[in-house]
Amino acid sequence: MKFLSEYRNPEIVHQYIDELHKITTKEWTIMEVCGGQTHSLVKNGILNILPDKINMVHGPGCPVCVTPLNLIDKAVHLAEDKGVILCSYGDMIRVPGSKKSLLEAKATGADIRIMYSPLEAIKIARENPDKEVVFFAVGFETTAPANALSIIHAEREGLTNYSVLASHVLVPPAIEAVMNDSDTQIQGFLAAGHVCTIMGTGEYEPLAQKYNIPIVVTGFEPVDLLQGILMTVRQLENGEARLENQYARVVRPEGNPAAIEMLNRVFQMEDREWRGLGTIPNSGWNIRTELEAYNADIKFNVNILKVPECADCIAGQVLKGIKKPFECSQFGTNCTPEKPLGAPMVSSEGACAAYYHYSNAGDEVNA
Amino acid sequence: MIALDCPMPKLDFDVITLGHGSGGVLTNKLLKSGVFDLLKNPLLDTHHDGAVFELNGKTAFSTDSYVISPIFFPGGNIGELAINGTVNDLAMCGAQPKYLSLSFIIEEGLKMTEFWEVLVSIKKAADTAGVQIVTGDTKVVEKGKGDKLFINTAGVGQLMSKANIDMNQVKPGDKVIVSDSIANHGIAVMSIREGLEFETSILSDTRPLNGIVGKLIEEFGYDIHLLRDATRGGVASVLNEIAQDAQVGIEILQKHTPVDPEVEGACEMLGLDPLYVANEGVFMIIADAQIADDIVQMLRTFEGSKKATILGEIVEGHKRQVILQSAIGGKRVLNMLVGEQLPRIC
Numbered sequence: 001m002k003f004l005s006e007y008r009n010p011e012i013v014h015q016y017i018d019e020l021h022k023i024t025t026k027e028w029t030i031m032e033v034c035g036g037q038t039h040s041l042v043k044n045g046i047l048n049i050l051p052d053k054i055n056m057v058h059g060p061g062c063p064v065c066v067t068p069l070n071l072i073d074k075a076v077h078l079a080e081d082k083g084v085i086l087c088s089y090g091d092m093i094r095v096p097g098s099k100k101s102l103l104e105a106k107a108t109g110a111d112i113r114i115m116y117s118p119l120e121a122i123k124i125a126r127e128n129p130d131k132e133v134v135f136f137a138v139g140f141e142t143t144a145p146a147n148a149l150s151i152i153h154a155e156r157e158g159l160t161n162y163s164v165l166a167s168h169v170l171v172p173p174a175i176e177a178v179m180n181d182s183d184t185q186i187q188g189f190l191a192a193g194h195v196c197t198i199m200g201t202g203e204y205e206p207l208a209q210k211y212n213i214p215i216v217v218t219g220f221e222p223v224d225l226l227q228g229i230l231m232t233v234r235q236l237e238n239g240e241a242r243l244e245n246q247y248a249r250v251v252r253p254e255g256n257p258a259a260i261e262m263l264n265r266v267f268q269m270e271d272r273e274w275r276g277l278g279t280i281p282n283s284g285w286n287i288r289t290e291l292e293a294y295n296a297d298i299k300f301n302v303n304i305l306k307v308p309e310c311a312d313c314i315a316g317q318v319l320k321g322i323k324k325p326f327e328c329s330q331f332g333t334n335c336t337p338e339k340p341l342g343a344p345m346v347s348s349e350g351a352c353a354a355y356y357h358y359s360n361a362g363d364e365v366n367a
Numbered sequence: 368m369i370a371l372d373c374p375m376p377k378l379d380f381d382v383i384t385l386g387h388g389s390g391g392v393l394t395n396k397l398l399k400s401g402v403f404d405l406l407k408n409p410l411l412d413t414h415h416d417g418a419v420f421e422l423n424g425k426t427a428f429s430t431d432s433y434v435i436s437p438i439f440f441p442g443g444n445i446g447e448l449a450i451n452g453t454v455n456d457l458a459m460c461g462a463q464p465k466y467l468s469l470s471f472i473i474e475e476g477l478k479m480t481e482f483w484e485v486l487v488s489i490k491k492a493a494d495t496a497g498v499q500i501v502t503g504d505t506k507v508v509e510k511g512k513g514d515k516l517f518i519n520t521a522g523v524g525q526l527m528s529k530a531n532i533d534m535n536q537v538k539p540g541d542k543v544i545v546s547d548s549i550a551n552h553g554i555a556v557m558s559i560r561e562g563l564e565f566e567t568s569i570l571s572d573t574r575p576l577n578g579i580v581g582k583l584i585e586e587f588g589y590d591i592h593l594l595r596d597a598t599r600g601g602v603a604s605v606l607n608e609i610a611q612d613a614q615v616g617i618e619i620l621q622k623h624t625p626v627d628p629e630v631e632g633a634c635e636m637l638g639l640d641p642l643y644v645a646n647e648g649v650f651m652i653i654a655d656a657q658i659a660d661d662i663v664q665m666l667r668t669f670e671g672s673k674k675a676t677i678l679g680e681i682v683e684g685h686k687r688q689v690i691l692q693s694a695i696g697g698k699r700v701l702n703m704l705v706g707e708q709l710p711r712i713c
Contacts, residue, residue, distance in 0.1 A: 004635065013695040045697015116637075222695045358699040 007221030008044075016226035020233060021051050028236050029055045029185045030229060031178065031321045033171060034192035035062030035349025036220050042354040044222045054233065057185075057321035058354075060174045061192050063139040064091045064347035065319060066274040071167050072097035073304045075136050078165065078296065079110040085128060087121035088136040089143075090114045094337075094346045098307035102136075118150035118164075125154065125162040134296045137166045142194045144168045144285060145259040148266035151287065151294045163296040166286055169272055171195050172203045173283035177274075179211045183322050188232040190218040190225070193247040198263075200255025205243045212241045219247040266291060275309065275343060276316030313342035318351055325352040332356060373490065375483040376401040383477045388507025397505065401483070405490050410466070410501035418501035420466060422525060427462035429453055430521035438485065438515050441555040442570030446485035448647060449518040450492035451575050452598070457522050458577040459594045459650065461530025461584060464496060467522040469503040474513035485516065496575035498522065527581065529588030536592035537613040541681040542659035544652040546579070546666055547572065548625040548674040549602055553644035554633045565636070569629055572648035574671050582669075583652070587662060593653035596646070600704045602678075603642040605651055606689045607703045617689045619679030619701070642691075643704045653681065 032038055038058045041047050047056060060066055076097050079086035086102070093102045093114060106112040111131075115121060118135045125133035137147040147164060154162040171192055178184055191204055196217045208215045214235035218228030228246040235241065245251055263285070272284025287295040296302075309315070312330050317323040325331050325344070335341040337353060344350035378400050386393040403411065410418045431452050438445040450467065457464040469489065473482070493500055552571040558564065576596065583591060593613075597605045602624075610617045626634070626641045634641045648671060654662055659677055666675035689701040 008694055010695045043693070043699060044695055045693045045699045046695070047697075049695075049697050222693075357702050 004221070007219070007223040009223060012223050013226055016223070016230050017049055017051075020054065020226070020230055023230075023237055024051050024053050024233055025237060027053045027055065028187050028233055029057060030188040030190065030232050031057050031059045031186045032190040032218070032225070033059040033061040033175065034190075034195070034220075035065070035347065035351065035354075036194070037061075037190060037192070037218065037225060038351050039349060039354045040220050040222065040225060042358045046222060046225060050229070054229065056229075057324070058318065058351035059189075059321060060178065060274070060277065060319040061140065061171065061195075062319075062344065062347050062349040062351070063143070063169060064095055065315065065343040065350050066169055066174075066277065067092070067095070067138050067167050067343065068273045068275045069098055069309060070273075070304055070306050071165070072101070073099070073307070074297070074302045075165055076100060076102060076105045076110075077302055077304060078134050078300060079105050079112050081132075081300075084132045084134055085111045085113060085124060086134050086136060087113045087115055087118070087124060089116070089138065091347050091349070092136055092138055094340070095343045096340055096346075118147050119153065122150050122153050122157075122159070122162060125159050126157070129161060131161060133162050135162070135164045137164045137168065140169055140171055140192070140195050141198045141263075142192075144267065145198060145256075145262055148262045151266050151291060152262065154294060155291070160293070163294050163299045164287060165296040166267075167272070168267065168285035169274065170283050170285070172207060173280045174274070174277075175207055177277055177280050177283075178320050179213070181320055181322070184320065186213070186321055188214040188236055189216070190228045190232065191215050193217055193219040193224070193251060196245075196247070196251045196255065198256050198259050201243060201245055201251065201253050202255075208241055208243045214241050215243050217243070217245045217247050217251050219250065274319075276313075276319050278316075310341045315342040315344050318344055325355040328352070373405065373487045375480060378479060381479055383473050383475060383479060383482060383507060385475050385507050385509065388473065388505060394505065402486060405486055406469075406493070406500045408499045408501065410499060418466065420501070422465075422523065425526035427457050427460035427524050427526055428521070429456040429460070430519065431456060433518045433520075434514065435556065436514050437559060438481070440559055440571055441567075442552075443573040443647075444485055444488055445516055445518055446487075446489040447492035448571075448573050449520045450489055450496060450498070451573050451647060453520040453522040454492075454496040454498060455576045455596045455648075455650070457524040458575075458580040459532070459596050460524070460526070461532040461580075461594065462524035462526045463581060464498050464522050464524035464577055466501045467493065467498050467520050469500045470519040471503075471505045472513055472517040472519075473505065473507045474515050475507050475510050477515055482516070492575065496577055527584050530584050531589045531591065532594055534593060534609075534613050537609065537615055537653050537681055538592070539615060539681050539683040540656050541592055541653050542656050542677050543606070543617060543619060543679045543681065544654060544659060544662055544666075544675060545597070545602060545625060545678045546576075546650045546652065546672045546675050547648065548627045548630070549597065549646055549649055550626060550630050550634060550639075550641035550644035552647040553601070553639075554630050557637065558633070565633070567629060567633060569627070569633065572646055572671075574648035576648065576650055579666065579669050579672060580650075583662065583665065586665065587654065587658050590655040590658045591652060591662075592655070594650055596650040598647060599645050601641070601643040601645055602649075602651065603640070603689070603701050604704050606701065609651075609653065610689050611687045613681075614686055616682040616685040616687070617679060618682050618692065619689065620692050621694045623676055623678050625674040625676055642701065656680070
């Protein structure tokens with residue numbers, strides 16, 4: 001398929017692998033920030049063809065994984081209200097809350113609709129004027145514009161039965177949280193290509209300087225990932241620490257100005273709790289005060305008691321790249337996709353799920 | 368669209384109601400409105416509680432329920448799916464399907480025109496596969512207690528004399544053959560699901576496989592060790608079941624996986640792996656390596672298996688595991704599907 005097969009070309013992949021073998025003289029630890037990159041690395045078997053000296057660790061870039069327990073409890077609570085239709089991306093459905101997941105709530109009668117776009121939720125709100133329609137908006141900068149657009153549409157149409165339970169998180173503060181952790185061993189980053197498609201690359205140059213670390217904006221196909229890794233290792237071997245853009249066919253330095261304008265119109269920055277990582281200052285977006293009629297949190301004033309995370313789940317350490325999924329005592333035994341203890345085991349972008357699906361449960365990825 | 372060659376008889380009702388499942392006058396009216404005439408054969412014509420017939424030798428027996436939503440989808444509907452599905456399950460046993468039962472669970476409010484369209488395609492599918500529907504049942508449930516129409520079929524068929532289908536026959540060195548390009552059915556159904564509609568010309572691959580299978584067994588009999596249709600859970604799930612049940616390892620090559628470009632594009636867009644997407648007319652063959660190429664050549668002469676190919680092989684190592692060699696040469700375990708990739712697609 002054009003625009004895809006070129007980036008899965010085995011010959012180019014092996015040229016990059018050969019080049020990596022040639023230039024790598026020391027051990028390097030590199031974090032791919034985005035869960036989509038983690039899955040591609042594991043799914044395509046890239047981890048077991050990389051030189052042994054290159055250690056890839058998996059970052060916090062899975063929005064489902066970092067959504068706090070409390071927010072899932074809120075979504076379940078809203079969904080169980082007979083007057084509410086809760087709309088969500090499929091990924092969120094199986095993530096365990098403190099008592100149940102949305103999937104379990106659905107099985108016992110809650111009206112939960114799975115969709116690919118929040119604009120579908122607008123359609124449902126239009127067709128069901130006697131119901132409250134709530135969209136569970138989770139995601140990084142990548143999904144935020146579509147969610148913002150749904151609020152703009154609702155406002156334009158005068159829909160009063162549509163609101164959004166928003167939990168948007170931002171990549172740059174997460175990179176800072178990883179680097180500020182005293183246990184971190186990260187020496188280079190593959191930044192998330194699709195987040196930068198929206199936001200541009202401007203936020204990353206200061207991070208590369210502040211932490212003296214190479215950051216390469218990278219795509220998701222095998223050729224992208226290997227080129228990104230090669231660019232990072234080249235910088236590391238040369239003692240450089242700057243921002244580079246591997247994914248230039250999609251990412252422009254200024255990002256997508258129309259999307260950014262929409263984001264600024266709908267969202268405001270706030271401190272945000274990340275599952276497993278704790279509260280990170282200025283790391284999330286919520287709906288602006290003047291649009292709070294569309295903020296489900298305020299509209300329904302849901303007060304749910306905070307419940308502590310499962311003590312056996314090491315999601316926080318996995319999300320910061322300190323531990324690999326198979327280093328968790330629960331991995332593949334007490335924690336599986338059918339009965340997950342934490343979100344990284346269920347989300348399609350979760351590191352634990354990637355290792356579980358594409359490797360021998362309990363073993364390192366080495367087919 | 369109603370088939371022109373089987374016009375719906377004139378009726379004094381437009382929708383099916385609870386009364387049509389009561390067993391009384393209305394049930395009689397529904398069945399005599401054309402159902403019996405359409406599916407006519409000597410065994411059904413007795414209108415008895417069950418069919419009585421003789422079978423010789425070893426007999427295969429299978430059943431399946433069909434709850435697909437929506438009931439009409441690009442390339443087919445629930446009716447032909449219900450016939451082809453059970454016909455194919457019998458064919459996979461190495462049997463020639465002969466008689467089927469047919470049971471409807473109808474949600475009240477189903478339009479008679481829709482029910483008739485399903486019936487007509489049942490009739491056509493049964494004729495194509497060469498099977499007779501010899502007994503059946505109709506129930507109607509309250510609105511909201513079903514999803515328009517559920518169908519159960521069961522069937523019996525005579526085992527072919529040269530058939531040697533047995534999990535114990537699967538051995539290292541055998542080749543794994545896939546009969547056609549995969550994932551068309553699942554993607555066709557996905558394309559019209561509420562909230563997901565996208566424009567595509569992809570059609571379901573629902574079709575009877577007993578004709579092709581009959582010829583394969585006639586020609587290669589003893590050397591075909593296992594047949595499995597790759598329905599729910601797709602090719603990956605079937606291969607995992609084989610690896611576990613036969614206690615063998617399986618290796619497949621991603622670059623040999625036949626996927627039509629449009630299906631591949633849709634899978635990319637929806638984030639699905641075609642190896643896990645359902646098929647209704649694709650089957651896997653585990654056969655002796657010496658005849659594998661001949662099987663592929665023969666399959667390619669039939670409509671419905673033009674893209675047949677050798678996908679991989681049974682190996683001595685990594686017992687109970689399926690390993691996929693990715694297109695770029697990396698390897699990974701191909702696991703069982705956990706949960707659902709698509710809700711209710713067959």
